[in-house]
Amino acid sequence: MGNLSPLSDTRFSGEYMSSIGAGQPGSPPGRVKFPSLYTKFDLDRMYQDPDAPMLLESFEAAWLKVGGNEDIPRALTTTSPNDLDVDNWKKTIEYFQKEEHKVASERNKKVCQMQTTVNRGGLYHKNYKRSSVTCIGEDRINNLPEDLVDSILERVPFEDAVRTSIISKTWRYRWTEIRALVFDKKFSKKFAKNEAFGHNEFIKIINQVLTLHKGPILKFHHHIPNMSVDSFQEVDQWMLLLSRNGVKELILTSSNQHYELPSYVFYCLELTKLELENCFFKPPLEFEGFLNIEKLLLKDIDFGANLCGTKINLPQLKTLSLYSCTNVYNFNIKATKLRNLTVIAYPDAMFATLLSNLTKIRFFYIDAQFLKMFTAENIPKWFPHPVNSLRHLWFGKFQFGDLDQLHGALCLLRNSPNLKTLTMNLEMEPQADIGPASSILKSPNSLDYKLCRLTTVEIRYLEGSKPELLFIKLLLAHSPSLQKFTIKISRASNVQKRLEIAMKIMQFPRASTKAKMFYQL
Incomplete structure (x- = not known):
């Protein structure tokens, strides 16, 4: 369609009116308004129907939605809306003839090719499925890079990460490959609100997650809630699993009784960050230290009387935080790269060896x-x-x-x-x-x-x-x-x-x- 010629403020060009067949005697209304469709549909018969005005209005709406251009010049002959002056009405119509609108119209036409039924001004496909809804024919969510998806899932609460399984088939098991599993205080409090929540239910949830999980677990954050337990056998099994999965960040806290760390924890040699709260710290005799750990936080830790003189080698340690620990006598930590040191509530601490490493702090x-x-x-x-x-x-x-x-x-x-x-x-x-x-x-x-x-x-x-x-x-x-x-x-x-x-x-x-x-x- 060619560009519109300049129009006056109060009336449309007579030359343009005649070009679309307006006012020509004897012309069927279908031929005037839809000349290109007249060869395909019996529009004359449609106009003879008693409900012709309503049928025509629905037909025109559907045709305009799939990009019909015949309705654009016809709109110029229509009286502008009450709240819109003539100039703005012309500019609106002229916009629909620009190249950008034609491209968008053609694109929408392709989307509508699969649609067969007119439904109140919109189009509905009888074989519609939720998973087939796309944006301009492109499935952007399912085609996100894996690194980006992993980054997103690791930054949302774990229960929300699991809920992403309903997005599509592609996302159904993506959460099982998360490299960071966080079962912190917020997680346990949400489940504690359920009156049926107890020790067995909490253990069952985490066991199911670990059973379904695939791939390495680089970060594991677990809070042991305040509930009646006879032992920590399940937690010990989780520590064993982590020691075999190359865990690099371990955060373990407890609102319950002191948890005695199993020997498996001291064999997680790839650890770079370790935070422990309310635990017994009793490394095996052959333990020499964590060679890769960079950040260590110990809070309410009982080192036991038999740890006196034990040497802990931490060659990569840069940040050490110690809060309210007990039985710390000559706790021998060798950390030559130590930069940040926090020591809080240690009335019985004797850090002679530790203080010898303050030369770089x-x-x-x-x-x-x-x-x-x-x-x-x-x-x-x-x-x-x-x-x-x-x-x-x-x-x-x-x-x-x-x-x-x-x-x-x-x-x-x-x-x-x-x-x-x-x-x-x-x-x-x-x-x-x-x-x-x-x-x-x-x-x-x-x-x-x-x-x-x-x-x-x-x-x-x-x-x-x-x-x-x-x-x-x-x-x-x-x-x-x-x-x-x-x-x-x-x-x-x-x-x-x-x-x-x-x-x-x-x-x-x-x-x-x-x-x-x-x-x-």
Whole structure:
């Protein structure tokens, strides 16, 4: 069809009207509106039917849907809709004659070739199936790359990954090849909402999954829920299965009684990440260490009294986190590549060998109780040389009234010449004697070293005691590169006291001209 000629604002071109046969006497209406269809269908007979207007309207709608071009020029002769002016109506009609619309119309025609029945302005195929619905004849979901599908399934909750089996036949068993199986706390809580849920049902679900699973399991996250159990035989069997499937990431937590790790776990030599919570850690005698592990987190772990002196070789370990473990006596960990170390709630820990590996550590998060071990006799043995690699230091539950903690903190600061950030969470011990701590901090030799690289300091839960203020004054005077000092004052103090604390700190001299003080009152 050729392009439309310019049209006036109020009426259509007479030449164009005559070209489509409008107003020609004696012309059957079917010949005028559908000249190309007249040779194929008996349109004259259709117009003789009493219901001709309704039949014609349905016929025209169907023909337009499959790309009929005869309806486009006819639309120009039609009065524009009430809420659309003539100009916009012309532009709308002209759009249907553009090449892009013709291409789309031709494409839709191919889609409709398989459709045979007119159904209220739409077309419906009698052999329609859900699996045959496609977008422009192309099945994009079933043709996704396998790596992309695996990545998607590993990022959604496991129960949702299983539900993808209803998408199509291609997806029916894709979930059985997932390389990451996550049965965490969220998973167990969802099943616990069911009143019929119990130990047997939970074990049965995981057994079925592992039975149907195909291929390697690179990540396994399992939480043992709080339920009555006589033994952990099923869990032991799962650990055996994992040791034979090249698992690289194992996360095992328990809300139940302590779970004793079977020997199979210590033979998962391809592990790169291991997180354990509420377990007994008793490696076999021949165990020498995990050679590939890079991240190790141990929480509420009981190492047992017979582990004393056991050497654990972790040559690739970069991050070690230890929380509230017991029976840790001379726990011998050799980790020459250790970069991040977290030690929380270890009143009985003796990490002499571990601390000898601090020469390359960059992040050190330490419970203040652990600082008590930094006594005058231990410091020369543990820190014969400065820890030049240390960049970030964090003290938790620090009490200025405890002199052992204060000595340990000052020792670490003296031996960290390249320290950049310091964070302290304070904890005020009720009725603590703060006199000795104040005397130490007043001494000119309390910190006989400039913290030349320190740029950021944050002290939280400040009570405004004399030792706290003296320590802040000490840091400001010994940090020539300081840029940001943030103080979060304890909410236990009233507003007036908070303002008084801030006014006192603002009067302290600063070694850095760029230091900015931030207060969270």
